[in-house]
Amino acid sequence: xxxxxxxxxxxxxxxxxxxxxxxxxxxHPWLKALGLLSPPLAAFLILYxxxxxxxxxxxxxxxxxxxxxxxxxxxxxxxxxxxxTAQPYLHIAGLTLEMAAxxxxxxxxxxxxxxxxxxxxxxxxxxxxxxxxxxxxLWSSYLVRIYAWQTILAHDGAINWALNGLGLPDQNxxxxxxxxxxxxxxxxxxxxxxxxxAALERIPDSYIEASEDLGARGSRTFRSVILPLAxxxxxxxxxxxxxxxxGDYITPLLVGGTSSTLIGNVVYENVASNTPLAAxxxxxxxxxxxxxxxxxxxxxxxxxL
Amino acid sequence: xxxxxxxxxxTAVVAAAIVAAFAVPxxxxxxxxxxxxxxxxxxxxxxxxxxxxxxxxxxxAKPFEQQTGCIIHRKDAGSSNEMFTLMHANxxxxxxxxxxxxxxxxxxxxxIYARDVQPVxxxxxxxxxxxLPAFKSPPHNTVKGVHYGVSVQWGPNTLIYNTKKxxxxxxxWSLIYSKKYKGKITVPNNPIQIADAALYxxxxxxxxxxxDPYELTQAQLTAATQLLIKQKPLLKRYWNYATDExxxxxxxxxxxxxxxxxxxxxxxxxxxxxxxxxxxxxxxWADTWMLAAKAPHPNCAYKWMRYVTxxxxxxxQALVFGETPVNPLACPIMNKMQKGSCVAYHLNEPxxxxxxxxxxxxxxxxxxxxxxxxxxxxxxxxxxxxxxTG
Numbered sequence: 001x002x003x004x005x006x007x008x009x010x011x012x013x014x015x016x017x018x019x020x021x022x023x024x025x026x027x028h029p030w031l032k033a034l035g036l037l038s039p040p041l042a043a044f045l046i047l048y049x050x051x052x053x054x055x056x057x058x059x060x061x062x063x064x065x066x067x068x069x070x071x072x073x074x075x076x077x078x079x080x081x082x083x084x085t086a087q088p089y090l091h092i093a094g095l096t097l098e099m100a101a102x103x104x105x106x107x108x109x110x111x112x113x114x115x116x117x118x119x120x121x122x123x124x125x126x127x128x129x130x131x132x133x134x135x136x137x138l139w140s141s142y143l144v145r146i147y148a149w150q151t152i153l154a155h156d157g158a159i160n161w162a163l164n165g166l167g168l169p170d171q172n173x174x175x176x177x178x179x180x181x182x183x184x185x186x187x188x189x190x191x192x193x194x195x196x197x198a199a200l201e202r203i204p205d206s207y208i209e210a211s212e213d214l215g216a217r218g219s220r221t222f223r224s225v226i227l228p229l230a231x232x233x234x235x236x237x238x239x240x241x242x243x244x245x246x247g248d249y250i251t252p253l254l255v256g257g258t259s260s261t262l263i264g265n266v267v268y269e270n271v272a273s274n275t276p277l278a279a280x281x282x283x284x285x286x287x288x289x290x291x292x293x294x295x296x297x298x299x300x301x302x303x304x305l
Numbered sequence: 306x307x308x309x310x311x312x313x314x315x316t317a318v319v320a321a322a323i324v325a326a327f328a329v330p331x332x333x334x335x336x337x338x339x340x341x342x343x344x345x346x347x348x349x350x351x352x353x354x355x356x357x358x359x360x361x362x363x364x365x366a367k368p369f370e371q372q373t374g375c376i377i378h379r380k381d382a383g384s385s386n387e388m389f390t391l392m393h394a395n396x397x398x399x400x401x402x403x404x405x406x407x408x409x410x411x412x413x414x415x416x417i418y419a420r421d422v423q424p425v426x427x428x429x430x431x432x433x434x435x436x437l438p439a440f441k442s443p444p445h446n447t448v449k450g451v452h453y454g455v456s457v458q459w460g461p462n463t464l465i466y467n468t469k470k471x472x473x474x475x476x477x478w479s480l481i482y483s484k485k486y487k488g489k490i491t492v493p494n495n496p497i498q499i500a501d502a503a504l505y506x507x508x509x510x511x512x513x514x515x516x517d518p519y520e521l522t523q524a525q526l527t528a529a530t531q532l533l534i535k536q537k538p539l540l541k542r543y544w545n546y547a548t549d550e551x552x553x554x555x556x557x558x559x560x561x562x563x564x565x566x567x568x569x570x571x572x573x574x575x576x577x578x579x580x581x582x583x584x585x586x587x588x589x590w591a592d593t594w595m596l597a598a599k600a601p602h603p604n605c606a607y608k609w610m611r612y613v614t615x616x617x618x619x620x621x622q623a624l625v626f627g628e629t630p631v632n633p634l635a636c637p638i639m640n641k642m643q644k645g646s647c648v649a650y651h652l653n654e655p656x657x658x659x660x661x662x663x664x665x666x667x668x669x670x671x672x673x674x675x676x677x678x679x680x681x682x683x684x685x686x687x688x689x690x691x692x693x694t695g
Binding site (some may be wrong): 063065066067068069081087088089091092150151154155156157172174175253254256257258259261266268269270271272273274277 | 386389418488537540541543553556682684685692694695
């Protein structure tokens with residue numbers, strides 16, 4: 001800095017101005033922080049919150065069926081349509097919610113033992129290998145994995161082939177809601193395993209030893225020590241599986257059946273010709289997630305992320 | 306010191322970028338010029354299209370690129386809805402990015418009314434005068450005598466069936482509404498499918514008074530919706546992409562379904578026991594190369610429309626995709642390329658044949674036969690379709 005002080009007197013005027021500015025910023029650190037933070041903050045506000053606001057606002061407009069142009073007159077018509085029991089939208093929202101809940105529960109049940117083994121029982125090498133295996137599917141395109149499931153679930157696919165081999169009858173799995181549930185559970189599983197693993201790994205051994213010293217059996221230790229401490233991880237994972245299922249529209253298109261329309265599909269079908277209706281329907285998962293996140297925060301999920 | 310200065314510079318750049326982002330006004334939408342071009346100028350070197358896969362297939366696109374210097378950039382679409390979305394995005398009119406879209410009849414009127422496409426001077430497309438009369442100025446691409454593009458190919462919606470499973474062979478559309486093959490049927494996931502039900506009701510329930518399967522009153526739309534709700538338990542699935550339907554037929558999940566000749570050709574090429582019939586009357590589609598309202602390369606677009614409707618290219622495209630030309634002069638060329646294909650693709654039929662195919666068109670409220678806004682518009686159809694499939 002000593003050399004810089006000398007430069008302050010001697011340098012060309014532009015350089016002097018710059019140095020003066022840097023000195024000013026040094027004396028007012030909050031200004032520097034503002035300067036550094038404002039680009040990401042502006043991006044966040046404009047791109048993220050802004051687009052959400054536009055979505056919300058446009059849900060109160062209507063689209064001209066003739067020109068698809070948006071007519072800027074305020075109306076609750078879209079919401080009235082969505083919440084009308086004569087219309088299919090509430091039913092679709094209900095199905096989406098059920099699917100998201102079923103997938104989350106399935107993933108929690110599948111992920112917990114795996115994560116427990118990885119975090120507490122397996123050696124370092126086995127854990128690393130299991131990590132690779134959990135993450136491996138994410139290396140390939142989501143679409144490729146769904147198409148692979150299409151052939152596994154098909155009438156002449158691997159599942160029916162195996163069933164026939166065991167002398168069991170064919171199952172009509174392809175293009176059903178069951179197929180959708182299986183594929184969703186599969187594609188979102190890594191998002192549950194990772195936070196649960198993180199939560200389990202953080203439990204100090206001493207807690208478990210203390211529990212044992214106090215005479216608790218394995219099941220009691222599990223219920224009173226491990227599960228409560230792993231819960232934030234489970235809830236964190238469920239945020240992913242729940243939100244991802246809530247917004248998806250490709251899985252229903254490719255493996256769903258005749259009654260597999262989810263919220264995402266309705267949004268996708270209406271977004272060009274009836275944007276306001278799509279916007280109004282898109283606020284429903286937002287509301288659901290809002291409530292979900294509030295509950296998740298109560299359960300301490302954000303500490304496990 | 307140097308580090309600090311660099312950080313300052315970076316901050317300044319980002320700050321400037323933000324200011325610039327705010328300062329740029331919303332791009333003004335320029336209305337298409339009223340005067341149509343009277344001749345095709347020099348190519349701009351590039352042509353950006355939204356197309357059905359294979360609509361600019363290299364076997365006929367390559368010679369075009371060499372002749373005109375217009376290099377084609379493709380954006381494949383999987384559905385009419387997707388095409389409309391792409392054209393309507395970024396301020397509409399193709400967003401200043403796309404020149405042409407190969408829209409089917411269920412999207413073309415929507416594109417016209419949404420002002421995403423612009424009028425075309427049909428005199429610059431010499432082959433047009435040779436077209437089959439049904440495709441010169443069809444209601445799905447010509448409004449009040451103004452052409453918004455040039456017809457290119459068409460095809461009927463066909464009934465595809467597995468010859469080993471479906472016996473005797475079907476004769477008409479009634480099988481997809483009957484319990485005989487319950488759980489083995491598929492139909493497209495597209496609101497325009499309502500027209501198929503309406504066409505079926507036109508013959509089976511005359512009391513509804515349906516005049517045009519695309520121009521339905523509230524009562525008629527409700528009747529068609531109810532027929533499709535009754536059909537739903539009979540279906541294995543609604544197919545979304547042509548390849549999906551092919552897969553479902555191949556792996557035995559589906560034995561019978563509504564599709565296009567394209568799927569049948571693909572299945573036959575894969576040595577699958579599938580055949581199709583064209584039960585008349587039927588619905589059909591006709592595709593139009595439409596000129597985007599904000600096309601950046603209009604000369605290349607005109608050159609393509611002129612090229613793709615010439616007899617030879619019409620014949621080539623027909624055989625690549627499995628569809629029928631709008632230019633009957635393609636007939637002898639088709640036969641030369643593949644024996645008997647002109648008859649097989651129904652290019653030599655009398656006018657009465659084409660009258661029995663009800664070509665897709667976007668449903669609008671102001672329909673021809675009922676005064677006032679007597680008909681249900683596309684949004685109503687979309688909502689009815691959600692009710693059926695939801």
